[in-house]
Amino acid sequence: MMKDESFQKEKKSHWMSYELRGTHREKELQKQEFYTSPDPLIQKIKAGDFDRKTFLKFMGASVVMTSVGCVQKPAEKIVPYVNISSISNEGAPTEQYDFVKHGHSYHYASVCGGCSAGCGVLVKARDGRPLKLEGNPNHPISQGALCASGQASLFDLYDSDRAPEPMQIVQGKPKSSDWVVLDKDVREKIKSNAGKTVIVTKPLNSPTSKDLIAEFLKSIGGGKHLEVGFYGSESSIAKANEISFGKALVPNYHFDKARVILSIDCDFMGNFLSPVEFQRDFAKRRDLTQSNKAMNQFFAAETHPTMTGTSADQRIPLKPGDQRKFALVVARALSDLGVGGAQGVSGINLEAAIAELGISKDLVQKVAKSLADARGASLVVAGGASAETSDAIDLQIAVNMLNSMLGNDGKTIDPVNVRKEGKIDYSENLSQLSQDLKSQNVGVLFLYGVNVAYSDPLGEWGKLLHQAALVVTVSDRLDETAMVSNWLAPLSHSLEAWGDSEPVQGIVAIQQPTVRPLFATRSFEDSLISWAGGELAGSKNFYEILKSKYSKKTNWEDLLRKGVLGQANKSDKGGRSFRGNVAPLASTPSNLTVSLYASTALGDGERANNSQLQELPDPVSKVTWDNYVAISPQYSRSSGLKLNDVAKVTVGDKSLDLPVLVQPGLHPEAVGIALGYGRTAVGGIGNGVGQNAALLAQGKSPNSVYSGFSVKLESTGRKYKLATTQDHHMMSPGVLMGTAWKERPLIISAKLQDYSQNGKAGIPEPEIPKILINGKLERSKGANPPSDVPGSEFQYPGYKWGMAVDLTQCTGCGACVVACNIENNVPMVGRDEVRMGREMHWMRIDRYYIGDPEKPESLEIAHQPLMCQHCDNAPCETVCPVAATVHGSEGTNDMVYNRCVGTRYCSNNCPYKVRRFNWLEHWNEHDLLGGEHYTFKAQPPRNLGLNPEVTVRARGVMEKCNFCASRVAETKIKAKNEGRKIKDGEVLSACQETCPSGAIVFGNVNDPEAKVAKLLKDERSYKLLEYLNIGPAVSYLSRIRNNA
């Protein structure tokens, strides 16, 4: 600031007021900023009435209005998430956001729209754009985790193939229209066909929506509401419960309470009811670092190697159709062990039945014994498409019997806080609908979230639907059903609309929108309201209905803040007794039988246009971008069908041409085919990917039997190259020309009892070369030697980031992969490039088979998540000519994209091959030859979903996992502003945050209290390829299996 005297001496000085020149007042003014401005606002600021904070408040508020607020007027306020822990005395949170800062990201509690499980999520939004989904830690279902499809559901929001506006379909040709016309048409038709309105919806877990639909039907003078779901087992379970216990319901399962678990063809961590919850509960008993070493024991009897099955202690390959026989055999074996309560099994000849099953007797007895030893703390489950055999209900009854024999009912099975209650019969509903349609008995038909034309390809819905006066498909895109209906009412994404969910009785969560609808879309509920005439239940929109409803129970804003209300806390009366009625065994077809299963990634195929899911490798086969017919090695030999042969799969009079995949671990007479493929009207990415296996489904129309019927395979002589990210290699690849080498110590497995005797069971001493240090031979310390060792220039005194991956807990579900992709803008490359071996996933999950493929019983399947190991002496760094990859001051191996020339030497020299090269300009349109990958460019609105924290890489540069450097930086800034160091668990890597089994732990290894530091010291921890002495920062905890 100019000094007073100089101010006077300086002739040239610029001055503003003669009076004030050089006076005391002048100096006062100069002390304040803006002192030259005559602006009244500034006057206010000077007066202190209006400080900068207030100003920012106004600004922030306006940001809320403009960017984060929702579409309907008046603006509906949404409230950022605040962790309960920071809320004192349940209710008024200590910290609140009154405004949103531009350029900062905030989390909003909402509900995941990925599937019907209704996980509570936190949506990370920045400047009004949802960028990432995480599990809501306060939500009892998701418990802070999220599955692969949940993570990927963000991509559906930014899907360029969504319907941007209402469309009228005239003779199969869609033409753009708008809501006014649609609403008018619907209202008229409703009036003209009063009482004959039918609303078909997917299984809803939103109580308010159900009430609203009832309300709607009432207001328009009656109609039907039918729920329809596909590939699930809810119907069978409900019916079986009705028969067994007299009350139709779908109970809740508590895997965390179960010490012994027997799943009969139930992919409960992949595709059954509530995968995230079940996986999280299951993994709780696999955490060997906890003091209680009560590790659970898991038997997976399955007709097809599922992701769930891979984490079993003992896999039992079944022939499709034998599921129930197996259940009864186990029941029989139990009763032989003196466990009472068995019915209808006395007639079973154990030996004969076991022989028919094609499994060893002692295996069955092992299962029975373990179950019997854990009465009341065991759990038997069956379900999923592949369990939907012709006797699916009897299978569920058998399961109920087993559970009540073991006294699990009311302990590991919760029949009180149920998932669903009352009569649930989806296929019955569907056939009723077709009956009504045939008999011209349907006025206006609303189809919400049910793609009948695709999911039930044999139902001839194309013809049927025209029997209705008006068919309105409520869907986010012009899908197969919409094409054969009259109207498409475009649906908002769950991140664009209000809603609530109650997946389990008592657990209510609010689905909070975080962005205006990108297109002219509406939520189903809002559509209903306007079709009812603009007002329903005294409210003009669904938001008001929800708000008024929940304001009665609690503080609305706190509810939004926390996202979840209440717990499943109805105490269990347990008054259920098994009534029996176990049907006698039917014989399964002697020849090859098939099981159709819902794949882990695509499920029922609703989100087939999601490149994240299409390119997520199958947990077991590692195949992307196609479904295939999986056959056993034995059958492959006898039939001569090999990998990539195209086989004609014939069931009755229907047949499909599918590429063959030889899948170790299958029952010799089993065949598996994934459902959810072969979409024809889903969008540029998903159209024509694979074949729709539902065509092969059996049972009375509509088809309800997906497993256990005989199938015929014959070669077509054609070839089709499946895009796999991994070939099928055994753990010891050295067996080649009869030359066997030592098995590679990559995945280290041990039996539980060995482990309990020796914590380091199975972990070999790494052969690190000794070097001469201070005159004596020592194991060379590597990059970070103690200061007395020469060449100790590089210490990491501050943070040193490290990671630990527990192979005992990892289930290989792939949630981490998708989370990583979305967090780091990892491009999807498409089938052609995957075939070339050019997938860009920064993180992959290595799958290894252990054991003899000829004995599927003994075959184990192991997973190993692999990301950049951030070696202290990274081989990649030495060889980079331009120093584009160097070591950071926090022990990370940093990649400098701008400097990279693209020699790919680093990738060649990486023993883990975790580096990824940008073969293409993945994010821009430019391609002379065309080719498949063009679909994955960031065409609008996909580009809105890119994470602004992470650079989008150009063609010709190398990239790789960076330990979520962006997250670390964000947290460091936060900590710095608060003048402290980062607390342990404050910064989570994307893979860690989403992992449903908590297998991945990331943190600062310099902090002895940090979880990761403790894990690195754990006895089980070992480094991959340690003998190379490159000092990886990632440790693996050996894979313990509880198979005594």
Added chain:
Amino acid sequence: MYLPKLEQFYKHKEMDEGVLGIFETPEAIMEAAEKTKEKGYVGFDCLLPFPVHGIDEAMGTPRSGLPWVTFFAGLFGCLIGILFQGLTHSYDWPLNIAGKALNAWYAYVPIIFELTVFSAGIYTVVALLFLAGLPSPSRRILHKDLTSHRFGLWIPKSAKGYVESDVVSFVKGLGGTEVTVVQPEKQK
């Protein structure tokens, strides 16, 4: 001890005025060179289509000093190699590359060697061009066969005791088949 001497770095002298005698065989030119040296016409030269071995002794020109250039240039390159790599990695831009020591000198050896060879070779050639007075495309050609199969003896006007008639007869006496007196080109 063998030290570089100045006369080893003799330069090619331009031939604008003097006497040129043509000889037919290497043997003839060798003999002629011997004689001319004895006669004492300092600064005379021979024009040869190929390096006739032994002509240097005959003419009494010392061994070329260019290897000295090679030696010192090589030394220079070596030094550059050591300093450049060492300084950039240890001081100017110290980076943690694979945890290797900053001054990992053994990794610098290949480039040190290459730089040595490079500077030695290139400087030597530069020196050669300088001493041989190349390139000078404007240089005049005395006789077109001298680069093919005939040999020339050149006695410049500057030579000690140069008397044109004597020189001509002297060269003739040596057995020069064609003897011509070369006059300086007049500037056009």
Added chain:
Amino acid sequence: MSLAQAVREKLDIPDLVTGGKSLRDVTSDITKPNEDFPTSLWWKVFTLVLTITLVDVAIIGYLFYEGLYILGINNPVGWGFFVVNFVFWIGIGHAGTLISAVLYLFRQGWRTGINRAAEAMTIFAVLVAASNLILHVGRPWLGFWLFPYPNERGPLWVNFRSPLIWDTFAVSTYLSISLVFWYIGLIPDLASLRDRATETWRKNLYNVLSFGWVGSARAWSHLEIVSMVLAALSTPLVLSVHTIVSFDFAVSILPGWHTTIFPPYFVAGAIFSGFAMVVTLMVIAREVFNLKDYITPKHLDNMNKIMMVTGLIVGLAYSTEFFIAWYSGNEYEGFAFVNRAFGPYGWAYFIMISCNVLSPQVFWFRKLRYSIPVMFVASLVVNVGMWFERFVIMMTLHRDFLPSSWAMYTPTLFDYAMLIGTFGIFFTLFLLWCRIMPVIAIAEVKTVMPAKEGAHH
């Protein structure tokens, strides 16, 4: 008499120039191809290779535009045909230097017939190799970043620990040294061309190219010394260059690459393939340019002997690798080599063995050593074999430590096109050079003419 003559008489080596040529004949014979209008044969060959070159250039343009995804390389196999070609051509180049430098130091008179062409071959081969090195990077337009140049982003240098930087220095040094060595040798011959020239344009052209050389004895003695100095520099240089090329692999940690045998093994391989290429070119040149009197069977016989010896060295290296792989007892190392021989790319390995180890054995027999067709075929076979040797080494990438990341490498049409293109560029340059500069070192040949040369006039 010249030292060369003395040596020749002592060892009773047959004359290196036959047909009783005079000095004048030598000049006119050798410069004839440069002065006549090209023969139709030359035109045919030239149009062929030029077409290949142009196609290649077009593909390079497309490569720049589209990126490397048009090639067959993928995640485990990051280096494919381009690096194979690079090593292959560098190896070819080495023979030239050896012939001109090493044989010069050993006063091998017979080299004079071939050294000039061999040096030219070196330069063109190194150019082709370097181009492959630049093109195979992801962002070729930033290739200059591999040189440590002063910049305002500073401090920003290169990583001198990386073998690729060693490569950069080695190759550029090698190129420049070979270039000057080759050119100072050319200067006197260009001068002869200049003095023979009748048309003015030709005179001016060669006047410029020959730097105005007049053949003063003083200049000659300097030039002689410098040639010797450069020969002495090139000999270790050529060894160092291929040693460093082998470091690209030996310095990595990959099983099958990380072996100390690579430097000698690569150098031997380089000499091997280089001499094979020289034989191929010489056999063609002496036919096409009718230089049978200057490139006699004696020359070729000598080179065949060298081919056989180096072939045996290479064979020894192959077997040593296997022994050590087994002896190390390291599962990864051992598997890498079993996989090399019996894995999916075993066929390439056996092509390599049969071409490089078996085929040169024919040269045990003098008759075959002197038979032009036999040596021509054998040299071609060896070239193929040496290319496959580099391919086999590159394919070590396809199965390394983690079985999960194993994959196959299938070259695309573009890879093959680029491979053919390298030959196109090479021969285009070579043929053009044959037109404008003498393929044989005129002055040097004259020094090794039989006694009493040029006496009769």
